[in-house]
Amino acid sequence: MAKSFDEERLLDTLRHTEVVLFRVDTSLRYTWVFNLPECFADAGLIGKSDGELLTAEEAEPLMQSKLLAITSGEPARLPCRMTLCGHTRWFDLRILPQRNADGDGDGNGNGNGAGALNPVSELLISGHDVTERHLLAARLHELTHHAEEMRERSARLESLGLLAGGIAHDFNNFLAGLAASISLAQTDLQISLRSHEYLQAALDASFAAQQLTRQLLTFTKGQAPHKHACDMRELLEDATHFALRGSSVAARFEIDPALWTVEADAGQIRQVIHNIVLNARQAMPEGGTIRVMAANAEPGVGGHNDTAVFAAPSVAVTIQDTGTGIAEELRDRIFMPYFTTKGTGTGLGLSTSQSIVQRHGGSLTFTSTPGVGTAFTVRLPAQPGLRVEAEEEAPAEMRGSGRILVMDDNELIRKLVTEFLQNAGYEVAAVSDGDACLRVVAEGLARGETFDAYLLDLTIPGGRGGVDTLRELQLLHPTARAVATSGYAEEEPMIHFARHGFCDVLAKPFRFEVLAATLDRAMALDGNPPLPRPAPREVREHLHDVSL
Known part of the structure; x- marks a missing residue:
């Protein structure tokens, strides 16, 4: 079929675009193609239908749309995917039915279309290659889906972090009671050396269990580093x-x-x-x-x-x-x-x-x-030149004196800590929450009595915790020397304890020798507010992370 000069110019222009042209006869076979993507050059479309060239998934919607355009004579538009020569491209197709002026659909008197009047003789199909746009949209969808998954995972991790904090506090309280019971049992002079070794192994195991909670918290909560000199x-x-x-x-x-x-x-x-x-x-x-x-x-x-x-x-x-x-x-x-x-x-x-x-x-x-x-x-x-802080050695004999107030909501911990401190020579009062603490202090002040140090649990479920208690306590006893305790060593007041008026901290579970040394340090301070200093090593350090 000879082409006019204008047609030649148009085709020459289209060669430099991503527009693809097809002619399809009424048997749905390709009779002419123009400007195919280079990767489709060897596809051999002429004389074949979509059913012979494409996958069933690709061919079926194409052939149905073409057949409908032939029988109805109406133009159609559809997106399609074509896989040829091992390459896949996406097109936005426009199907334009073409009619014979003499009313003969196929040149043999076999009409089609509406009442065989100006029947469709072939289809002219123009396709715009939208592969890059499709891939970009698919990538955007993938990234959006990935971002949503990340948000969901982050939300789950945040929830896990909150749960881990609560579990760590309660679990370490249980461990504190266990460790304290074992430590008191070791002070019994009637037990054999072998029994003492067994008790020590159990005590070491309880402190190893404490590290598991710290591993979980390190995994679930990203925290600012609390730096100190490291070996x-x-x-x-x-x-x-x-x-x-x-x-x-x-x-x-x-x-x-x-x-x-x-x-x-x-x-x-x-x-x-x-x-x-x-x-x-x-x-x-x-x-x-x-x-x-x-x-x-x-x-x-x-x-x-x-x-x-x-x-x-x-x-x-x-x-x-x-x-x-x-x-x-x-x-x-x-x-x-x-x-x-x-x-x-x-x-x-x-x-x-x-x-x-x-x-x-x-x-x-x-x-x-x-x-x-x-x-x-x-x-x-x-x-260079900075020295690593030496570990404190436990005193050979844990003896002391002075009046200590212990505040903890866990009855077993109150009982065991009280017994230990009393055995070590301290006078002890034990209360379960901040209101009781303030009441005991006020009653003592009325009699002219004060406490030399306070051991305050930070978290009291349903009651006044350590931070609020100390704030009120300092109004009654301005030079109060208080030590914060918690089953959750990563709490902000445990790390920046001096900001809240505490002079030291104890992470649960703690060893009795560490408790005694901490109270001795607290009582050795003068009446001035405590100076900011790094948290003790047992609070700062977290052990290894769990397998990720």
């Missing part, structure tokens, strides 16, 4: 051994003997090291050895396998495995929340670790070669 060698060895226990993977430590001190939240950094080592362990199912390296990095110098440059002194910790490595296409997603290549876990391990390191002013980077292994490097600001 990085001890931290790295403890966290690594914890993550590898029960596996066939060993660790080789290469730690600079003159490693600088890092000021950090030891519990959070343990969680980071634990997460990285756990990933290394899982990448080495057949076993092997991971290298844990730590070295000082001068200002402007990078660390092991690390391109990050710090303007100040830092410590670079690198954990290197010989596992499967990370595929190139996955590397941009490694630190994304909820991304995981494992069948189990939440996909929060590395994203949480990166967040923790960044809150410390550091960096977390990695290098990886598939089939060779992966190395993660943690860079943390260092404090």
Whole structure:
């Protein structure tokens, strides 16, 4: 069919667009195609129908629309998907019925259409290639769905965090009663050495159980770091051994003997090291050895396998495995929340670790070669010359004197703490809530009596807790020296206790020797308000995070 000059110009123009043209006869076979996508060039459409070319899912709506246009003579529009030559494209099609001027539908006197008057002889179909738009919309839908899933997961984690806080408080109260009972039993001189050892094992187990609640809280609640000078060698060895226990993977430590001190939240950094080592362990199912390296990095110098440059002194910790490595296409997603290549876990391990390191002013980077292994490097600001705080030793004999008021809603804890303190030489009054505390103090002041120290539980269900009680107490007794206690060590008043007027804190469960030492410190203070200082180590530190 000869084309006019105008038609040639139009087709020439359309060659530079994404418009595709088709001619289809009344048997629904293609008779002419124009400007097909290059990937469809070898599809061989001419003389074939959609049923012969496309999948049934793609062909059926196309053929029905074409047949309807032929029988009704009405134009139609529909979106369609076409898969040819192994490639899939999406089109927005317009179907325009074409009629013979002589009223002969197929040239043989066989009419069709409305009363065979000007019947349809063929279909002219124009299609606009909307593949990129479709893929973009699909990607947007995927991202929206992913964002919604993340919001739902975040909401669940927030709920879990609230639940974990309540469980931690109650569970640690139970542990406090257990630990106190065991400690009192150990003071019985009638028990044998073997029984004493059994009691000590039970006591140690109760404090190990306490760490499980801290692991749960660390996982569910992102918190600002509570920094203090850390022994990085001890931290790295403890966290690594914890993550590898029960596996066939060993660790080789290469730690600079003159490693600088890092000021950090030891519990959070343990969680980071634990997460990285756990990933290394899982990448080495057949076993092997991971290298844990730590070295000082001068200002402007990078660390092991690390391109990050710090303007100040830092410590670079690198954990290197010989596992499967990370595929190139996955590397941009490694630190994304909820991304995981494992069948189990939440996909929060590395994203949480990166967040923790960044809150410390550091960096977390990695290098990886598939089939060779992966190395993660943690860079943390260092404090050359800063000394690590020494652990306090328990006194050889727990004896003291003075008047102590104990406020706790748990009857067993009140009873056991009272008994211990009385055995140690203290005079003790015990109450269950803040109102009773204030009443006892007011009655004592009326008789000219005061307490030398107060042990106040922060959380009293249905009653006045420690913070409110101390606020009112200081109106009666301005120089009151109060110690906060709680089964939830991560409460804000436990971390920033001096802001609330407390001179010290005790996280439940606590050892009696720690209780005695804390009360001695409190009573040794003068009558001035307590000066702000870091929370005690047992409050600041969280143990390793659970497997993510």
